[in-house]
Amino acid sequence: MTLLGGLALWVACLLGVWGALTGLLGAARGRADLIASSRHAVFALCGTLLVAVLALQVALFRHDFNVEYVAAYSSRNMPTFYTWSALYAGQKGSLLFWAAVLSVFAAIAQVVTAPRHRIYLPYVGAVTSIVATFFVVVMLFGGANPFERLPYTPLDGRGLNPQLQNPGMVFHPPMLYLGYISITIPFAFAMAALLSRRLDVDWLVAIRKWTLLSWLFLSVGICLGMWWAYVELGWGGYWAWDPVENASFLPWLTMTAFLHSVMVQEKRGMLKKWNLLLIIGSWLLSIFGTFLTRSGVISSVHSFTQSNIGYFFLGFLVISATLSFWLYSRRLPELTAESTLESIVSREASFLFNNLLLVGIAFSVLLGTLFPILSELVTGTKVTMGPPAFNRVNIPLGLALLLLTGIGPLIAWRRSSLPNLRRQFAVPVTSGVLALLILLVAGMRDPSPIVAIGLGAFVSATVVQEFVRGVAARHRQYSEGWWLAFGRLIARNRRRYGGYIVHLGIVILFIAFAGMAFKTETEATLRPGESATLKSPYGWTYTFTHLGVSQYDALNRQVTAATVDVTRDGRRVGRLTTEKRQHVDSRGQPTFQPSTEVGIRSDLREDLYIVLAGVVNGTEQAVYRFTINPLVWWVWYGGLIVALGGLIVMWPGGGAPAVRRAQAGYAVKLVAKDAG
Amino acid sequence: MPDRREFLLSGLAVVLAGHPGIQDSLPDAGPAGKLWDPARAGPSIPPTTAGDNDAAIQAIEKRLKCTCGCGLDVYTCRTTDFTCPVSPGLHRKVMAMAGAGMSAEQIVADFVRENGVAMLMAPPARGFNLTAYLLPGIAILGTGAALVFAILRWTRRNRPADATAVAPSAAPATAAELDQLRSELERIDA
Numbered sequence: 001m002t003l004l005g006g007l008a009l010w011v012a013c014l015l016g017v018w019g020a021l022t023g024l025l026g027a028a029r030g031r032a033d034l035i036a037s038s039r040h041a042v043f044a045l046c047g048t049l050l051v052a053v054l055a056l057q058v059a060l061f062r063h064d065f066n067v068e069y070v071a072a073y074s075s076r077n078m079p080t081f082y083t084w085s086a087l088y089a090g091q092k093g094s095l096l097f098w099a100a101v102l103s104v105f106a107a108i109a110q111v112v113t114a115p116r117h118r119i120y121l122p123y124v125g126a127v128t129s130i131v132a133t134f135f136v137v138v139m140l141f142g143g144a145n146p147f148e149r150l151p152y153t154p155l156d157g158r159g160l161n162p163q164l165q166n167p168g169m170v171f172h173p174p175m176l177y178l179g180y181i182s183i184t185i186p187f188a189f190a191m192a193a194l195l196s197r198r199l200d201v202d203w204l205v206a207i208r209k210w211t212l213l214s215w216l217f218l219s220v221g222i223c224l225g226m227w228w229a230y231v232e233l234g235w236g237g238y239w240a241w242d243p244v245e246n247a248s249f250l251p252w253l254t255m256t257a258f259l260h261s262v263m264v265q266e267k268r269g270m271l272k273k274w275n276l277l278l279i280i281g282s283w284l285l286s287i288f289g290t291f292l293t294r295s296g297v298i299s300s301v302h303s304f305t306q307s308n309i310g311y312f313f314l315g316f317l318v319i320s321a322t323l324s325f326w327l328y329s330r331r332l333p334e335l336t337a338e339s340t341l342e343s344i345v346s347r348e349a350s351f352l353f354n355n356l357l358l359v360g361i362a363f364s365v366l367l368g369t370l371f372p373i374l375s376e377l378v379t380g381t382k383v384t385m386g387p388p389a390f391n392r393v394n395i396p397l398g399l400a401l402l403l404l405t406g407i408g409p410l411i412a413w414r415r416s417s418l419p420n421l422r423r424q425f426a427v428p429v430t431s432g433v434l435a436l437l438i439l440l441v442a443g444m445r446d447p448s449p450i451v452a453i454g455l456g457a458f459v460s461a462t463v464v465q466e467f468v469r470g471v472a473a474r475h476r477q478y479s480e481g482w483w484l485a486f487g488r489l490i491a492r493n494r495r496r497y498g499g500y501i502v503h504l505g506i507v508i509l510f511i512a513f514a515g516m517a518f519k520t521e522t523e524a525t526l527r528p529g530e531s532a533t534l535k536s537p538y539g540w541t542y543t544f545t546h547l548g549v550s551q552y553d554a555l556n557r558q559v560t561a562a563t564v565d566v567t568r569d570g571r572r573v574g575r576l577t578t579e580k581r582q583h584v585d586s587r588g589q590p591t592f593q594p595s596t597e598v599g600i601r602s603d604l605r606e607d608l609y610i611v612l613a614g615v616v617n618g619t620e621q622a623v624y625r626f627t628i629n630p631l632v633w634w635v636w637y638g639g640l641i642v643a644l645g646g647l648i649v650m651w652p653g654g655g656a657p658a659v660r661r662a663q664a665g666y667a668v669k670l671v672a673k674d675a676g
Numbered sequence: 677m678p679d680r681r682e683f684l685l686s687g688l689a690v691v692l693a694g695h696p697g698i699q700d701s702l703p704d705a706g707p708a709g710k711l712w713d714p715a716r717a718g719p720s721i722p723p724t725t726a727g728d729n730d731a732a733i734q735a736i737e738k739r740l741k742c743t744c745g746c747g748l749d750v751y752t753c754r755t756t757d758f759t760c761p762v763s764p765g766l767h768r769k770v771m772a773m774a775g776a777g778m779s780a781e782q783i784v785a786d787f788v789r790e791n792g793v794a795m796l797m798a799p800p801a802r803g804f805n806l807t808a809y810l811l812p813g814i815a816i817l818g819t820g821a822a823l824v825f826a827i828l829r830w831t832r833r834n835r836p837a838d839a840t841a842v843a844p845s846a847a848p849a850t851a852a853e854l855d856q857l858r859s860e861l862e863r864i865d866a
Contacts, residue, residue: 235748235756242747344827352827356819364812371808372794379804384741386749386797393812523755525723551712560717582716593759594718613758614721618714623721625755 002067005055006147009136012048012099015041016133023126027196035122042110042125045132046103053100056093056146060086066153069093069146075159076586077556082160085170088177089160091294091309092139092146097174098290099135102128102181109185109210117206123192124185131184134316142309156585159556162595165583168228172221176248179218180286183251185210187283190276194327199272199334204262207279209650214282215259216646218252223639234596234611236627237516238635241390246369247289250362254282257358260351260408267413268348269338274355276335280324285362287317292369343415350408357401364393395448399455402510405503406432406459409466427465432458449514456507456514463500463507470497494648501645508638515631525616525623536568536606536628543567544610547575549620558582562612562622566601576601578612578624607632718758727771736770736780740787741797749797 019041026034056069060083065071073086073093088097106128113121139145163169186207193203225248226238239245258278264271295310341348367374368385376382410424435457439450467489474485490497524532526546534542547563560580566573576599583591599610606628613623711717727733737751744762746753750770754763773783787795799805 233756235752240748340830341827343831344824349827352823353820356816356823360812360816360819363815367812368808371799374807375799375804381792382794383799383805384747384794384797385799385808386741386747388739389798389808392798393809397812397816523724523728549711549717551716558713558716560711580717582718594716596756596758611755613755614719615711615714615717616723617720618711618717620709620711621723623724 001055001058001062002064002147002149005052005059006145008048008052008055009096009140009145009147012045012052012103013133013136013140015045015048016129016136019045019129020126020133023122023124023129024195027122027126038122038125038129039110042103042106042129045129046100046107049096049100049103049132049136052096052147053087056096057084057087059147063157065155065157066149067146068148068150071150071154071157073157073160075157075556075591077584078157078159079165079555081167081170082165085164085173086160088173089164089169090146092144092148094173094177095135095139095144095309096146098177098181099132099139101177102132102135102184105182105185106132106188109188113206117202119196119198120189120192120203120206123195124188127188127191128184131188134312138309138312142312144309156587156589159583159585159591162557162581162583162592163232166228166232168224168231172224172228174221175217175224176221179214179216179221179248180251180289182210182214182217183255183279183283183286186214186279190279191324191327194276194331197331197334199331201266201269204265204275208262211255211258211262211279212646212650215252215255216643216650218248218255219639219646220643222248222252223636223643226639227636230632231598231600234598236519236521236609236611236625236629238632241365241368241385241387243369244289244293246365247285247292250289250365251282251285253358253362253365254278254285257355257362258282260358261355264348264351270340270348271352272335272337273332276328278355278359280328284317284321284324285366287313287320291317345411345416345421347408347411347413350404350411354401354404354408357397357404361394361397361401364397365390368393398510399448399451402452402455402459402507405506406455406462409462409500409503424465428458428461431461446517449517452510452514456511459503459507463504466500467497490648494651494653498645498648498651501648502642503645505638505641505643505645508634508641512631512634512638515634516629519627519629521625521627523613523623523625525621527621532624532626534626534628537630538605540568542573542608542626542628543570544624544626546622546624549615549622556583556585558584560612560615562615562624564599564610564624566608573608574601576608576610578610580612580614602633604633606630721758722764725771727774728767730771730774732780733767733770733774736774736783737767739784739797740766740770741795742766743791743795 019038022034022041023038025031026036026038059067059070060074061080063070063074063076069090069092070086073090074083078086086093088094106125109124109128110121113124189203189207189210193199222245225245229240230236230238255278258275261271261275261278265275291310291313294313341352343349368390371385372383406428410421410428412420416424432454436450436454439453444450467486470489470493471482471485474480474489475482478485480488490501518537520534520537522532522534524544526532526544528546528548531543531545534544536542543566545565545567547565549560549562551558551560553559558581560582561577562579563575563577565575578599579597580594581597582594585591596611596613599608599612601608607630609627609629611625611627613625615622714720734751737754738749740750742748742750742753742760742763743766744753744757744760746757746760748756750763750766753760754767757763770783773786778786784796793799799808801809
C-alpha cells in the first residue's frame, strides 16, 4: 500500500501541474478542450490524493512500522480512535492531509458552483491545483514524504504523544485545517475574478458559502483547541497567545472582517479593493500560519519538529504574495466603487470601523508574534512576548471591538437620523450603564472585567431588542404566535439574525474571558485523609480531602490516580480524580515522560480544576494544585452559540426572493423605479 | 487476560501487602503507604511550603520566563510541567531572594541582569519595545482619524449631488436602468 501511496503522490504532482497549466491556458485562450481537461485533472488529483491518504491510513492500521511515519506516530497498543488521528499528528501526514482536503474542496467547488459563475472555474481549478501541487512538492522534494521507509523494522512504534491522545485533538486539528484549507477556494475565486477581469459582485456571490464555511471551521477549530488546552495541558487556562494559537486567530480575524465588509459591497458596491485585499490577506495568513508551525522560526509548544520545509513555505508565501499583489495592483483601476458613503453615522461607516479594529487586532497579534525576531534583528536583543504583553495591547482593542459589535446593528444603512439613533440606543445604553453600576455597587474594581461585562450587557440588549422588534412586527403583521414569529423571523432572515446569534456568542465569550480575572488557586501536600481549603470568587469555601492514590494498568498506559473528595461550605459536591500517566508500548517500555490528567468538575458558575503534581518519595502523600476557574463553561457555550449562528447564516435558502431583495437593500429602489 | 504467572504474582502481592512486616511509610498518618511502582508517578515532588502559595512570590514568578524552553512563566511551568528540571530551581531562587529581603523589582532586575531581558514575560515598555505596545494603537487611531476625515469630506462633497438627485427619482426610469435593476435582482434572487 505504501508503494501505491508513494506512486499516488508522484501522479498527483503531475496531475496538479497539468490541471494548473490547462486551466490557465484554457481560460486565457477560451479553449473548451483545455478547460475540460483542467476540470478532469482537478477530479483526478482529488482521487489520487485520497488514494495516498488511504494508503497511509492502511499502513497505520496494519502497524507497518517499517514506514518511518507509522513508527513515529503509532503503536500496537494505541486506541483505534487515535490511530485515525495519527494521520495528521505529524508533519508529513498533516501535509498529505492538507493536500488531500484541498483537492476535495477543489473538486466540490467544480461541482457545486452555480452555472452563472462557471466562467471562473478554469482559473479556480488552476489556482487550487497550484496550491495542492505545492504541498505535494514539499512532500516529495522537501524530505516530508510520509511513505518513507526505515532501513529496519522496529518491533513497535513510539505511539502518539500523550497530550495528543485526547478527543479534543482528534477533532481540533482537522477543524483548523479545514478552516485554513477552505480559505483557498475564496482566494482562488478572487484570483479568478482578477485574472478574468470580472470584478463585479458575482465572484462574491460565488464564494459566500465558502467564506462562511472557512470562518465556521476556524471558529470551531479554535474553540476545540481552547478546550483541548484546558482539559489536557493542565495549566488551568485555554489561551496563552502561543505563536501557533495566534496563527489560527489571524485568518479568523481577517475573515470576520471580510464577512462584514462584503455586505457593504453587496449592498452599495463599495469596498471592492478592500474585500479583495482581505481575501488575499486571509489566505496568505493561512499559509503564514502553516509556515510558522512548521519552520521552527518561533518556538512554540505546538510546533512540529524543526525542518527545512519552512524554506519551502517561506518561498511559496513570498512568491504567492508577490504575484497576488502584482495582479491586484494591475486591476486597481477597474475596482472603483459604485457609490460613496453618505454619512459617517451609517451602517457602512460602522462596518469600516469594525474592519479597522479587526484588521488592527490582526496586525497587533502578528506584530507581537514576530516581535522577538524583529527585536533581535533591530536591537540585537531577543525578547519574550508572553501573555502579559499580548493582553496589555489586545484587551483594550478587544473591548473596543465589543463596543462596535453593539453599535453596528443599531445604525441604519446610508444614514441615521438623530431621533432614529435615540430610539435605537436608549435601551442598550441603559442596560450597559445599569450593568456597570450593579458591578461597581457589588464591589468589583478590576477595570477590564467591569468594562467587558458592561459592554456585554449593551451588546446583548442590542441583540434582544432586534429580536423583540422583529418578532413583534411579525406578530402584528401576520398574527403569528410569538414562538412561530420568532422561528420564522430567523428562518426568513438567516443572514441577519444568524449574525445576531453570533454576536451573542461573542458576548458570552467575552464575559467568560473576563471571569478568568477572578480565578483562585492554591497548592497543597496532603496525606490520605488530610484536607485543603480554597475560597471561591463567589464566597464559598471548598474543602478538598485527599482519599488516596491507586495504581493500575490501562490499554497503553500505567496510571497513578489520586482521588479527592470535595465539599462546598460543608455540603458534599462530589469526588474528583487526577492522574499521572506513564505511556508504554506493547512491550511495556515507557514511550514518553509521565503526563498529567486533570480532574475537572464544571458547572455554570465555576470549574474546580485539580492537578496531581506528583507524590512525595513514592508514597501516597500527594502534591496537588487546586484551582477555581469562574465561568469557564461559558467559553464552550459561547463557542457553541457562535457555531450555531454561523450554521444559521450558512443554511441554504433564506426566505422568499422579496425578503432577500429587502435584505440586499433593493426593495426601496424597486418601489421607486416601478412607481416611476 | 492475565496469564497464570501474573495471576499468582498478583495474589502474592496481595498476601505480602497484608503482612505485618510491611511498614506504613508514613506512620500515624492514616493508611498511607508506599506506591506499588513509584516510577510511574513521575519524579518525586517535595512537599509544598508556605512560599509556594505566597501571592507575592507567584506574582514575581509570573513575570519571569522559565529557561527550560517551554515558553511558560516560572510559576505556570513549575505548577504544570512537573518534569521540568529548571523551574523548581528558579522558584527556590526567587524564594531565597525574597527571604533575603529583596523587593520584587530587585529580584526581577537580578534575573534580567543574569539572563537578559528575554527572561521577562513582557518586555519593558521602553526603546524599540514601545513599537510592540504602541504601534497597533497608533496605527488604529491614525487610520481611524484619517477615515473620519475622509468620510466627512466625501459626505460634504456628495451632499449637493444628493439634493439634486432627489428630484429625478420621481421621474420614470430608463429602459437601461430597469434592465440593470432586473439583472441585479435576478442575481440576488438566485
